[in-house]
Each structure stands twice: as C-alpha cells, then as structure tokens.
Amino acid sequence: MPLFAEWTRDYVKGFHLDRRNRVTQIDPVLPEIVFDNPMDLEFGPDGALYVLEYGDGYFSENPDAQLARIDYVRGNRTPIPRVSANPGNGRAPLTVSFSSAGTADPDGDALRYAWDFDADGHVDSTEPDPSYTYTADGDYRPVLKVTDSTGRSASAEVILPVGPLAPQVTFVSPVTGQPFEFGQTVSYAVTVADDTPVNCANVTVTYILGHDQHGHPLSTSSGCTGTIATFVDAGHAGAGNLTAVFVASYTDSGTPRRTGTATVVLTPTG
The missing domain is CATH 2.60.40 (Immunoglobulin-like)
Structure with missing residues (x-):
C-alpha cells in the first residue's frame, strides 16, 4: 500500500489501489502521531518506517526537526528513553547533571542505562542520573542508551553547547x-x-x-x-x-x- 506524507497538514495517509492502480480508499496512518512537516519517508532494510520531519520554522535550526524511526512490534516493546541536562550550556569547565527522568518501559521491564557523554563510543556511566564535567569548549551530544531485560534498546540525546553563549x-x-x-x-x-x-x-x-x-x-x-x-x-x-x-x-x-x-x-x- 503506497504511503503519502502531507507537509502542511502534518499527516501520513495510506492509499488503497485496485488492479488498475486506481485509488479506492484513503486511510490515516498512525493518527495518534503528529508528523511535523514530513518531507520524505521510506521503509528501511530493517523493516522500520523512517520519516524525515522539517519541524516548525523558516530556514532555521528547528529543534523539532528529526529523522524518526517507527517500528512495528509484536510482543515485547522497546523502552522509551528521556534525557535532560542541567545546565544546558555554559563555559568550560562545566559540570552537568544529567537526568533520565521520564524514561520508561511499556512492559515494565527492568532497564540498564549506558551514557556516552563525549561521543567516543565508550560507556562513561551506568547510573540513571549521573554528572560529568566538560573541560573543553565544543558542541556535544551526550547520549543515553537504555536496554530492557529482553535486549531491546533505544537511545536519546541532548544538544549541549559548551563555550560562549549564542548571540x-x-x-x-x-x-x-x-x-x-x-x-x-x-x-x-x-x-x-x-x-x-x-x-x-x-x-x-x-x-x-x-x-x-x-x-x-x-x-x-x-x-x-x-x-x-x-x-x-x-x-x-x-x-x-x-x-x-x-x-x-x-x-x-x-x-x-x-x-x-x-x-x-x-x-x-x-
């Protein structure tokens, strides 16, 4: 079934076609999800639906722009990570307190936490709410990966500018x-x-x-x-x-x- 993304109306629709490729019915796809100005969508080799969303704004760095992955899951579901940082910016050396508040597993499974504060691919902390000191200025994207007891995992990141403040x-x-x-x-x-x-x-x-x-x-x-x-x-x-x-x-x-x-x-x- 072909999928159609509508930029201005923030939705995705599914087109039912007959043998002559004529549209016979149009159904909403995941109406509970707001697709924020979808630009493109495609199924990946892993079977997930990937949606590129522009977000709101005019030719600026939209904080809600994203590449979203939508999985169809049978049985155990993937955990939902949430991450925040306090303070969210400042000059080095900067000590930041991270929080995983709001992180949850839909099936109630126990979760393991893995933080990578400096994007070097190594786990820096396994605590739910750790702290870390950045000693050099730079644009960082600390990542939290959470894994449930069945091995399903998901990640979330926060943008963390360390150095001079933006004008x-x-x-x-x-x-x-x-x-x-x-x-x-x-x-x-x-x-x-x-x-x-x-x-x-x-x-x-x-x-x-x-x-x-x-x-x-x-x-x-x-x-x-x-x-x-x-x-x-x-x-x-x-x-x-x-x-x-x-x-x-x-x-x-x-x-x-x-x-x-x-x-x-x-x-x-x-």
Whole structure:
C-alpha cells in the first residue's frame, strides 16, 4: 500500500489501489502521531518506517526537526528513553547533571542505562542520573542508551553547547502585527547582544515569502539596519495564506562560533 506524507497538514495517509492502480480508499496512518512537516519517508532494510520531519520554522535550526524511526512490534516493546541536562550550556569547565527522568518501559521491564557523554563510543556511566564535567569548549551530544531485560534498546540525546553563549538577536522593527501590504518596502532594525564584540556587517536579514507553514527565501540584506522590498514571486501570484517573514541571523567570532536568529512574521492587511 503506497504511503503519502502531507507537509502542511502534518499527516501520513495510506492509499488503497485496485488492479488498475486506481485509488479506492484513503486511510490515516498512525493518527495518534503528529508528523511535523514530513518531507520524505521510506521503509528501511530493517523493516522500520523512517520519516524525515522539517519541524516548525523558516530556514532555521528547528529543534523539532528529526529523522524518526517507527517500528512495528509484536510482543515485547522497546523502552522509551528521556534525557535532560542541567545546565544546558555554559563555559568550560562545566559540570552537568544529567537526568533520565521520564524514561520508561511499556512492559515494565527492568532497564540498564549506558551514557556516552563525549561521543567516543565508550560507556562513561551506568547510573540513571549521573554528572560529568566538560573541560573543553565544543558542541556535544551526550547520549543515553537504555536496554530492557529482553535486549531491546533505544537511545536519546541532548544538544549541549559548551563555550560562549549564542548571540541574542532581536528585531526592534518590524514587529508582529504592524500594518503591511505586499509591494511595500519595509525598514528593519536589529540588535545583537553577545559575549564577543558584535560586527553589524555580519548581520543578515532574509525576506521569505511565507506560504502556509513553509517559506521561500526571496532576498537578503546585510547590516543591523536597512530596508527590504517585499513582493510575491510569479509562482505564488494569486495564492492564499501568504505572509512576509523576516529572519535575522548573526554568527559571532567565538570558539566555537555561535549563531543566533530572530523571526518576525507580517500578515498583509489587504
């Protein structure tokens, strides 16, 4: 049965076909799961369904973007890991307390814990809630793997930036809700707060034509202040549910370098 993923409606459907490949019925697939802007899906050689999800946002590092694996399980089920870190960022040396709170096994099996704090492939701790000190700056992805008594296992990770904090980017203007019509030239002003000197020449502001829950980047300007002419490209002339999306981005000069972003969405009044 062919599967169809719909980006804007966040679902997957199954198409029933007759002998002539005509659609006879359409059924929801896993309606209890929210597929967050699915981009692609495919069955792997292991029999699992893999779904690539864009997440919410416009050309930014969406925290809810993911490659999801969906298994069909008979009998004993896979444990469900949860992981958190406190603090979630800071400068080295940084001591982090990790938690597996919320980790569970659907069958009530006893669980074994294996933490890899520095992605070297070695188990650093077998405690449910350990701590670890990072002595060097870097972008880390500590991983918790949990295994039940039948050998079924699953992993979860947390993104942990150690070093300078990401810049805080803010739009002074435009602001959400201000009057706007396509064709208008919009003035913008952006502020950046960072723990390294800020160079406004490295600030970019991108104009994106928002359409439903996705967007199409059309032009980019540089600097903390400037103007951007808004327009609707030929491919979207006459389309509904259009917005003007402005995304400001700044990458600092720290080690490792950090990027901060801010987004404003304007809805046309006409």
